[in-house]
Amino acid sequence: MDEKSQSPHRRWNPLRQSWVLVSPHRTQRPWQGEVGQKAAPSEVSYDPQCYLCPGNQRAGGAVNPVYDGIFSFVNDYAALLPDPPAPAAEPALPLLVAEPARGLCKVLCYHPDHSLTLARMTRAEIRPVVDAWTAEYEELGGLDWIEYVQIFENRGAMMGASNPHPHGQIWSTGFVPDEPAAETLAQREHLTGSGRCLLCNYLQTEHDAAVDQGRIVFENEHFAVLVPWWAVWPFEVLVISRRHAGSLPEFTSAERNGLADALRRLTTRYDNLFSTSFPYTMGFHQSPTDGQKHPEWHFHAHFYPPLLRSATVRKFMVGFEMLGMPQRDITPESAAERLRACSEEHFWPRV
Numbered sequence: 001m002d003e004k005s006q007s008p009h010r011r012w013n014p015l016r017q018s019w020v021l022v023s024p025h026r027t028q029r030p031w032q033g034e035v036g037q038k039a040a041p042s043e044v045s046y047d048p049q050c051y052l053c054p055g056n057q058r059a060g061g062a063v064n065p066v067y068d069g070i071f072s073f074v075n076d077y078a079a080l081l082p083d084p085p086a087p088a089a090e091p092a093l094p095l096l097v098a099e100p101a102r103g104l105c106k107v108l109c110y111h112p113d114h115s116l117t118l119a120r121m122t123r124a125e126i127r128p129v130v131d132a133w134t135a136e137y138e139e140l141g142g143l144d145w146i147e148y149v150q151i152f153e154n155r156g157a158m159m160g161a162s163n164p165h166p167h168g169q170i171w172s173t174g175f176v177p178d179e180p181a182a183e184t185l186a187q188r189e190h191l192t193g194s195g196r197c198l199l200c201n202y203l204q205t206e207h208d209a210a211v212d213q214g215r216i217v218f219e220n221e222h223f224a225v226l227v228p229w230w231a232v233w234p235f236e237v238l239v240i241s242r243r244h245a246g247s248l249p250e251f252t253s254a255e256r257n258g259l260a261d262a263l264r265r266l267t268t269r270y271d272n273l274f275s276t277s278f279p280y281t282m283g284f285h286q287s288p289t290d291g292q293k294h295p296e297w298h299f300h301a302h303f304y305p306p307l308l309r310s311a312t313v314r315k316f317m318v319g320f321e322m323l324g325m326p327q328r329d330i331t332p333e334s335a336a337e338r339l340r341a342c343s344e345e346h347f348w349p350r351v
């Protein structure tokens with residue numbers, strides 16, 4: 001890495017149209033090699049107390065079927081409801097604006113085995129999860145009042161996940177939420193201005209710029225996994241489809257396998273980094289389902305993990321980051337280097 005990238009600088013995030021402050025000199029103290037206790041994954045395949053395990057009763061009273069593959073249901077305590085809301089009263093004051101918000105929140109169990117995670121599932125076990133995400137996107141996005149389908153997963157107590165059972169969520173909304181709305185604008189501007197897709201362009205740039213692989217962690221035939229130039233979280237990763245496609249249903253069967261492969265290999269590297277079940281929020285960004293054409297949209301996944309130096313030391317977004325802008329210490333390049341050094345064999349193999 002050249003000297004310039006070791007002094008404080010800020011980097012532009014073209015996808016979010018915002019800056020991130022990079023302060024690599026703060027990490028020039030020698031690496032402490034601090035490693036947390038190896039955290040064993042849950043060893044129980046079935047937990048009678050888990051509201052997601054097959055055959056168990058949920059807090060709302062419903063009983064899960066004895067499922068043996070994928071299982072999805074409408075969230076018993078949903079943040080959004082599908083019923084048309086009562087029309088909002090005319091705001092009496094121009095700065096106090098509210099709008100009715102409709103949505104549908106679902107939970108998707110990836111596997112009946114309580115002890116598993118994406119990292120410890122095989123590609124063949126993750127493939128049906130990709131198929132289920134695709135079907136949910138099509139079905140929910142097909143509803144005329146749903147404008148966006150947000151598929152995501154919170155992994156680990158550090159990210160507020162209340163249950164270790166392998167599962168994710170799907171919140172579909174009658175409006176396009178702020179993050180994908182901002183990315184829609186940025187991608188549209190880039191397409192209009194350059195005639196090229198922003199993320200196709202960015203991936204090409206990363207290939208051209210790669211010195212000793214640069215920020216690319218690994219690639220398979222269909223997906224690239226990299227620490228983006230503008231990463232905010234220490235080991236933030238962007239998973240980009242190598243072919244231009246706006247959403248899950250556009251992928252071929254081989255590409256769906258490619259996505260399953262990329263997710264397994266990335267999450268395994270994450271777990272191996274600090275020998276722990278690595279916490280993160282991950283989710284897919286894809287074309288809104290608002291009835292408009294979206295040639296600007298390029299499918300990708302964001303992984304936002306909070307861990308910094310060990311299984312127990314986390315990054316906090318406080319102080320200058322709340323009041324000014326996000327800041328990071330280790331460079332995206334050194335984060336990519338460390339992730340590249342991790343094995344794709346899980347440190348805690350299944351028996």
Ligand SMILES: [Zn+2]
Nearest residue numbers: 050053114165
């Ligand atoms: Zn469970």
Ligand SMILES: [Zn+2]
Nearest residue numbers: 197200244298
């Ligand atoms: Zn593209």
Ligand SMILES: [Zn+2]
Nearest residue numbers: 183285300302
């Ligand atoms: Zn995005």
